[in-house]
Structure formats: C-alpha cells, structure tokens
Amino acid sequence: MGAPHVLFAAWIRRHPLRAYVLLAGALSWNYWLALLALGWRVAPGSDATHLPGLAGPAVAALLVTACAEGEAGWRALWQRCRRWPSPPGRTLVLALSPLIAGAAVFAARALVTGQLPAWAQFKAYPGLPADGSWPAVVLVALLLNGFGEELGWRGFLLRRLAASQGPRRAALIVAGVWALWHLPLFWLHAGMAAMVGPMLLGWAGGLVAGSLLLGWLFLATDSVLVVAVWHTAFNFMVATPPGHGAVAIVLNAAVVVAAVRVWRAWPR
Secondary structure, eight states, rough: OOHHHHHHHHHHHOOOHHHHHHHHHHHHHHHHHHHOOOOOOOOOOSSSSOOHHTTHHHHHHHHHHHHHHHHHHHHHHHHHHHOOSSSHHHHHHHTTTHHHHHHHHHHHHHHHHHHOOOGGGGGGTTTTTTTTTTTHHHHIIIIIIHHHHHHHHHIIHHHHHHHHHHHHHHHHHOOOOOHTTTHHHHHHBBBHTTTTTTTTHHHHHHHHHHHHHHHHHHHHOOHHHHHHHHHHHHHHHHHHGGGHHHHHHHHHHHHHHHHHHHHHHHHH
C-alpha cells in the first residue's frame, strides 16, 4: 500500500470535482465554525470578519488543480484570472454593469427623495472596518469575495461541469453547492441571519439567478477576472448600507430577468 498522502492525491486525480467540493467546504467552514465556537458574530461594529472564509473555494481550486493537472493546469487557471477579453470597452461595461445599474437606481430614487447616499457609506462593506481607505476596501473585497469565490465556483467547478453536463445543468449544480456552502453564515453573519424565514426563499432564488448569470458571463468570456469584478461590484451595490431595501430588490430583480434570458438562450 502507498503512503496516505499518495493515495489521497490519486483519489483527487480520479475524483477532482468531488474533492473540490469537499475541500472548499472544509476550508471555509472550519474558519466560520471556529468563529462561532469562540462566540464571535459578524455585525456592524464587530471585530469579527467572515471574509477569509470566502477564499476557501479559490484555495480549493488551486490545490485540486495542482494535484489533478499539475503546472499546466495552474498556468491555464492563471491565464483565466488575468484575461480581459476584447473588445475591452464592452467587457468593462459587462463587468461593471452592477455599478451602472445601481447608479441608475440611486439617481431615480434621488429624483423622488432629493437625496443621494454619501459616498463613504459604500465603504461599509460587510466584514471590513468602515474607516478603511477606499483602495484597501476595494482590493480586499475583490481578492477575498470576488476572486475568493469566482476562482472556485466559476473558474474551476462550472468550467468542468459545463463540459460534461452542459451550461444549464452545470449552473444549477453550482447553485446548489454554492447555497449549501453558505450555511454557517446564517448563524455567523448578522445580515444573513436576518433573512432566515420567508426572505430565505428570495435569497435562494436570487442565488440561482446569480449562478446562471455569472455562469453565462464566465463561459462567454472565459475570464475569472471579469466575473470576480462583477461579483464584487454587485456586493458593493446591495450589501453595503445604501443598497439595503428597495435598491437591493430592484437589482436582484434585474439579475432574475437577465438569468431568465440566459436560461432561454442556452442549449439544453
């Protein structure tokens, strides 16, 4: 019999998707459950942060890729993390579409209320100190929330599933795994704990729609960078204080509408 680590590496090479899902969950859940065991909660004014746990999918993707595909797999993954497809202007509009749509919603609301949210309010990103500098907040959110999730969910899991299952079914499978992965956050994160109840159905539907839309965006561009920017931009619009309430509802509804169009356009 071989050494345990050799047998484990061989199992990963035979079952990369199964290994990825288990490893991504283990990495994220271990961190989040440790915070819960210590009695910490992520809430405004709290020193706790859930953000390092968001990097679990990316770390799992890197580890499984290294084991299953070696250096060639790492190089391909790195290319997807830095690819910005042509035409660059169109790609920029796609990647920043949550900011563009959010700005339109805020402008429309200002016509009624006469008020625009303070720029500094958008820095109150969940899990980060509100007094951080703008470059630091954006960089940490992009690395841990954007790349931390999208390198794994789209850059690894969706890409492999779509090759065998087709884009529709692959996006739905990713949505299911993605939803289960969030479970500890409903106890750890005050904002997500507030959704337990009827709002949870809306959250689940929005996540499925987001999986379809992000799946289409990734498969259309083959770029982790594009979907990471989109994911981060969307969270700045809906997860920070100015986006709570009506703005989040409007933007989530727009994602659902876009996801329906993706579903109809994709082959079975």
